[in-house]
Amino acid sequence: PALASLLLPRRISEREPLLLRIIKAVYVPILKQTMQYKSAVLIFGATVLFVAFGMVAPRLGSEFVPRLSEGAITLGTVRLAGTSLEESVQTNTQVEKALLAAFPDEIAHVWSRAGTAEVATDPMGVELTDIFISLKPRKGWTKATTQAELTTRVEQELRTIQGMKFAFSQPIEMRINEMLAGTRSDLAVKLFGDDLTVLKAKAEEIRKVMKDIPGVADLAVEQVIGQPVLEVRVKQDQLARYGIPARSVMELIESIGSKPMGEVVDGQFRFPLVVRLPDEWRSSPEAVGSIQLPTATGERVPLSRVADIRIIEGPSTITREWGQRRIVITCNVRGRDLGTFVAEVQHAVKAEVTMPPGRYHVAYGGQFEQLERAQTRLMIVVPVALLLIFLLLYATYGT
The missing domain is CATH 3.30.70.1430 (Multidrug efflux transporter AcrB pore domain)
Structure with missing residues (x-):
């Protein structure tokens, strides 16, 4: 306060800055005209906002979850x-x-x-x-x-x-x-x-x-296709020629993977007993085709003579949704x-x-x-929220 009394001028005139006087000279007449023609100004403003929104809204993007940098x-x-x-x-x-x-x-x-x-x-x-x-x-x-x-x-x-x-x-x-x-x-x-x-x-x-x-x-x-699958197609005419029952061929093919034969009981524990062919007999289509089958006459013929054996691409995954197959x-x-x-x-x-x-x-x-x-939810929630705000304002101010 002591320095202010010494340094500041004794007589201070209160004047508005030049910039503020210029703004008032432009703004005050516009404000008076606006208040005089309220309805026209409101209609004009609403029209401008509606047109601007119609031009900008189609170009606005939409995201559900913003992408963050997680490190x-x-x-x-x-x-x-x-x-x-x-x-x-x-x-x-x-x-x-x-x-x-x-x-x-x-x-x-x-x-x-x-x-x-x-x-x-x-x-x-x-x-x-x-x-x-x-x-x-x-x-x-x-x-x-x-x-x-x-x-x-x-x-x-x-x-x-x-x-x-x-x-x-x-x-x-x-x-x-x-x-x-x-x-x-x-x-x-x-x-x-x-x-x-x-x-x-x-x-x-x-x-x-x-x-x-x-x-x-x-x-x-x-990826739903691409799983290697061993396909064995039996030749019915060749089975009839050699007198080999089709069931014998099917049982042999089943044993390539594994065939349950019974159970092993060890005290209170039970273990499944399965058998399958040695690895060298099922390592390739050629090895499977070389497996010998007995005929009705006692002769032994290779499996490849009575069946076509090859590797094909089978389904690796089959997914369903609402009871229908689906691929994404x-x-x-x-x-x-x-x-x-x-x-x-x-x-x-x-x-x-x-x-x-x-x-x-x-x-x-x-x-x-x-x-x-x-x-879809926002299309319902936003209008309802705006209506509630309007009702609260009307109930508060009565106008």
């Missing part, structure tokens, strides 16, 4: 059906070493999980693997600045590894997708029908349509919002893919399914 990456890998556990472990090790060598400043740890644990909380075959990548703090990165950019570089690095398909996600994001919709990807195009071969062919058509849509990533068709085309969305991407996919599939007659149809799941449900 970790998850790779879902798929190999051919029938891949052995040893081969899965070998390729997993190859992927881990390649990633640690290529990104030493970005990746802290890499570990893999294949097959089904003793407590089968997440059952899957040995040809399926989850690879978890723990990242270092971002300030020390040299080959990428964001996690999305690092994911792209990891994808490019793994393209040299043959025989595997990769789907990129994050640990929490993957589990949320799985809990919400039963799939690990952002979008799941579900194709329903009766014939597995037709489903596979149509799923491939849908995949080809989706691969050209901007924003698609990690596009893959659910999955993908993630990068660089654009989920809502407009799915709308473009729906339009392209409807225009370019013709469903066969019968019980064949397409459904869309994943996060998009939850997004549609949320939008």
Whole structure:
């Protein structure tokens, strides 16, 4: 106060700043005109808002769960059906070493999980693997600045590894997708029908349509065919020629896998007793075909003489939903919002893919399914909430 009395001028004139005087000179006449023609101004303002909303709304994107950077990456890998556990472990090790060598400043740890644990909380075959990548703090990165950019570089690095398909996600994001919709990807195009071969062919058509849509990533068709199966087709004319009962051939073929013969009792414990042919007799179609069968005359002929034996591709997995066979085309969305991407996919599939007659149809799941449900709820909840607010204001002020 003492310094203020010495330094500040004695007579202080109260004046508005020049900028404020200019604003008032423009604003006050407009305000007076607005208050004079209230109805016209309200109608004009509502019209402008309505037109602006109509122009902007179609261009607005929509997401169900915002994508966060978790500091970790998850790779879902798929190999051919029938891949052995040893081969899965070998390729997993190859992927881990390649990633640690290529990104030493970005990746802290890499570990893999294949097959089904003793407590089968997440059952899957040995040809399926989850690879978890723990990242270092971002300030020390040299080959990428964001996690999305690092994911792209990891994808490019793994393209040299043959025989595997990769789907990129994050640990929490993957589990949320799985809990919400039963799939690990952002979008799941579900194709329903009766014939597995037709489903596979149509799923491939849908995949080809989706691969050209901007924003698609990690596009893959659910692996349902590819399991090696030994097929034995009996030649009825040859069985009649040699006088061999068809039942004898069927029992022999059954023993290639295993045939139950009884039980072994050890005190209070019972163990099944099964028999099967030695490994050298069932290692290949040729070995199976060399098994000797007795004829009615006592002669012995090889199985290949009375049956066609070959390895074919059979179904590895048959999934059903609501009592129908189902195959899923999955993908993630990068660089654009989920809502407009799915709308473009729906339009392209409807225009370019013709469903066969019968019980064949397409459904869309994943996060998009939850997004549609949320939008439907909001269309009811938001108007009701606005109406309640209006009623409360009216009840409070009476006008």
